Amino acid sequence: MFGRSIVGTHITFHNVVNYGAHGDGKSDDSHAFLSAWRDTCRTEGTPILVIPKNGVFKVKNINLSGPCKAKSIHIQLQGKIVAPERNEWAKGLQVDDKSSLILISQVNSLTIRGSGQINGFGSSWWNCPSCQRPKVIGFEQCNDLRVSHLSINDSPRAHVTVDGCNNAVFSHINIHAPGDSPNTDGFDISASKYITIQDSNIGTGDDCIAINGGSSFINATRIACGPGHGISVGSLGRNREHDTVEEVYVWNCSFTNTQNGARIKTWKGGAVKVSDVTFRGFEGTSGDEKTIDIDCDSSGCFNIVLEDINIASSEPGKPASCSCSNAHARTTSITPNCNCLFK
Known part of the structure; x- marks a missing residue:
C-alpha cells in the first residue's frame, strides 16, 4: 500500500499501519496513532481512522484531541490496543489521577x-x-x-x-x-x-x-x-x-x-438532598440480611417510592429485613416490609 491514506469517492481512510504502527504488541505505536489522528482530524467530510485486525498495538497516554475540521469522524477499531x-x-x-491510555477530547460527532x-x-x-x-x-x-x-x-x-x-x-x-x-x-x-x-x-x-x-x-x-x-x-x-x-x-x-x-x-x-426516587420491579435474592437499606441523614429523604419489590435472603429459611432512617416514602407490594418508613 502506498501513501498514508486512501481516498475513496466520499470517504478518506487513515490506517495507523501506514503511519508506522508495528502492531506487534511490543513496539510503542503511540506516535503513529497520533500522526494518523492529526490527518484524520483535519480532513474534511467523514474520514475513517482504521486500527486493523490482527494487529496488537501498544500505546500510552495519547490524546486524540479536537476541534476537528471533519464534519464527523469514524474510528474502526478492529485490532487490539494494549x-x-x-x-x-x-x-x-x-x-x-487524570492519566489515561487514550483520551479523546473536544471531538464532536465521533463514532x-x-x-x-x-x-x-x-x-x-x-x-x-x-x-x-x-x-x-x-x-x-x-x-x-x-x-x-x-x-x-x-x-x-x-x-x-x-x-x-x-x-x-x-x-x-x-x-x-x-x-x-x-x-x-x-x-x-x-x-x-x-x-x-x-x-x-x-x-x-x-x-x-x-x-x-x-x-x-x-x-x-x-x-x-x-x-x-x-x-x-x-x-x-x-x-x-x-x-x-x-x-x-x-x-x-x-x-x-x-x-x-x-x-x-x-x-x-x-x-x-435526596428526593423523588422510585425503586420499582426489583426481585431476587441477597446475601445481606438487609435487602432494602434507606439510610438518610437528619434532614431526611423525601418522595421515595418503592413498588413491586420482592427480595429474599439467598440462604434458605433466613429472614430478610428492611432498614431505614429518616426516610419519607410510600410503598406498594414490597417484601420485606419497611415499617420504619415515614409516610
Missing part, C-alpha cells in the same frame, strides 16, 4: 465501532494501592458520541470515563476485570447530559456504572452487572460540594454477585 505494564508506563511519564479490544493490563498496578493509576479510555467534552461493539478489559483504574459530554450512546460494550481489582469502575460519568449505556455486560471490582455530580438524563438499559458494586449515583457531596444529579433511569438490568444493586451514595455531612 497498555504497557506499570514499570514501562512510568518511564519518563508522570502518572496522576467508534468494531470488534476490537482494549486491554489495560491493570494486574501490574492493582498490587500498589498507593499508586496513581491511569484509566483506559476517557471522553471529555465530546458531543454526539456513539461507541459500540468493543471489549475493554483489566483497567488499572476506571475503564471508561465520560466528562462534560452531551448526547452519547454506548452499546454492546463488554467490560471485565476481576471482582477484587481496586477502583476499576466500568463507567464513570460526570458533568454530562443525555448519556445512554445499553445492551452491555460489565463486571469489575467497583461500580459497574457510577453517575457523579452535574449529570442528568442518564439511561442504563439492559445492563448485565456483576461482579462489582452495582449501579451507583455518587458518591455526592464530598467536601460539602452541592452536587446535583437528575433524571437517572435504570431499566431491565440484572445484578449478579454484586455488592449492591441500584443505589445512591452521599458523603456524611455533605448537605445533599
